[in-house]
Amino acid sequence: GAVVSQHPSRVICKSGTSVKIECRSLDFQATTMFWYRQFPKQSLMLMATSNEGSKATYEQGVEKDKFLINHASLTLSTLTVTSAHPEDSSFYICSAAGTSGEQYFGPGTRLTVT
Amino acid sequence: GESVGLHLPTLSVQEGDNSIINCAYSNSASDYFIWYKQESGKGPQFIIDIRSNMDKRQGQRVTVLLNKTVKHLSLQIAATQPGDSAVYFCAENPPSGGYNKLIFGAGTRLAVHP
Numbered sequence: 770g771a772v773v774s775q776h777p778s779r780v781i782c783k784s785g786t787s788v789k790i791e792c793r794s795l796d797f798q799a800t801t802m803f804w805y806r807q808f809p810k811q812s813l814m815l816m817a818t819s820n821e822g823s824k825a826t827y828e829q830g831v832e833k834d835k836f837l838i839n840h841a842s843l844t845l846s847t848l849t850v851t852s853a854h855p856e857d858s859s860f861y862i863c864s865a866a867g868t869s870g871e872q873y874f875g876p877g878t879r880l881t882v883t
Numbered sequence: 884g885e886s887v888g889l890h891l892p893t894l895s896v897q898e899g900d901n902s903i904i905n906c907a908y909s910n911s912a913s914d915y916f917i918w919y920k921q922e923s924g925k926g927p928q929f930i931i932d933i934r935s936n937m938d939k940r941q942g943q944r945v946t947v948l949l950n951k952t953v954k955h956l957s958l959q960i961a962a963t964q965p966g967d968s969a970v971y972f973c974a975e976n977p978p979s980g981g982y983n984k985l986i987f988g989a990g991t992r993l994a995v996h997p
Contacts, residue, residue, distance in 0.1 A: 773926075801983075812972060813927065813987045862926050870983040874919075874926035 771797050773865045775875035782853055783883055789849045790878045792863030798843035799865035803872060804836070807860040819846050853882040895994045902960040904991045906973035911954060915976035917985070918947060918958045920969045927972060930958070960993075968995045 772795040782788045792802055801820050805813040817833075819825040819840035827833045837849040846865075850857055858881050864872040896902050908916070914935040919927035933940045933947045933956075940947050946959040956973050970992045974985040 775926075803985075812989050815984065815986070818984065860924075864926075866983060871929075872983065872985060874928070876926045877924070879924070 771865070771867070771871075771873040773799075773863065773873045773875040775861075775863055775878050777878060778876065779879045779881075781881045781883060784854055785852055787849055787851045788853055788880060789847055790861055790863075790880070792846045792848070792865065792875050794844045794865040794867075794873070797865075797867045797873075799846075799867055800843065801866045802840055802846035803864045803866070804838060804846075804848050805862045805864070807862060807877075809860075813862060816848075850880065853880070855882045858882045892989070893992045893994065895996060896963050898963060898965060898995055898997050900963055902958075902963045902967070902993060902995075904958045904960075904971050904973075904993065906956040906958075906988050908954050908956060908973070908975045908988075910975060910977045910986075911951070913975045913977045915983075916947070916949060916956050917974045917976070918945075918956075919972045919974060919987075920967075921972060921990075922969045930971075963993075963995050965995050965997065968993055 774793045776791045804816045806816050807813045815828050816831045817825045817827045817838050819838050821840050821843050825838035840846040860877050862877045864874045866872045917932040918930040920930050921927045931942045931945050931947050933949050938949050944961045948957045970990045972990045973988045
């Protein structure tokens with residue numbers, strides 16, 4: 770089946786710094802990638818949708834200048850959390866969709882901002 | 884706004900019993916629904932899906948039922964095993980242009996006791 774990886778799996782950063790999370794589709798080309806955020810004991814909340822080669826579409830309430838998304842190729846999307854603060858600590862999950870539209874989820878990245 | 888909700892936040896069952904997890908959705912125009920299983924610290928794992936032109940779909944030990952009249956979705960797990968312990972999310976794909984957006988429900992934690 771389709772495999773999606775994320776790197777890093779865990780990251781700790783200091784408040785005010787930026788951190789980049791990578792999402793890769795390993796065995797298929799992803800025309801669309803999605804980024805979700807999940808707080809403890811809560812559901813997945815869609816942050817943004819990115820299509821290869823175009824600007825990401827952000828959900829209402831998500832700051833595009835704080836959460837920078839780049840989808841430079843059909844197998845890689847990156848999420849950069851800029852000027853991170855403790856309230857940005859969360860579990861970030863990406864998914865990738867091929868031409869069928871079915872989403873395949875990555876294993877998630879645990880971000881802790883100290 | 885659009886939302887997908889669950890009736891039960893937690894469900895405890897005995898090993899070997901059948902489990903039923905319920906979900907209510909709000910967008911009557913949604914045409915595709917998915918159940919995901921999420922284990923602690925991992926990304927969601929696809930279980931089963933159903934399109935709106937069906938009212939039942941069966942997989943291995945799992946059955947999804949869709950009642951469009953009352954906008955209700957359920958996941959039935961037969962002969963529940965300890966390995967089924969996880970949080971289960973339903974997700975809804977409302978009509979949208981350009982990409983297959985998913986709206987996740989709140990989740991139900993399934994605890995299987997020996």
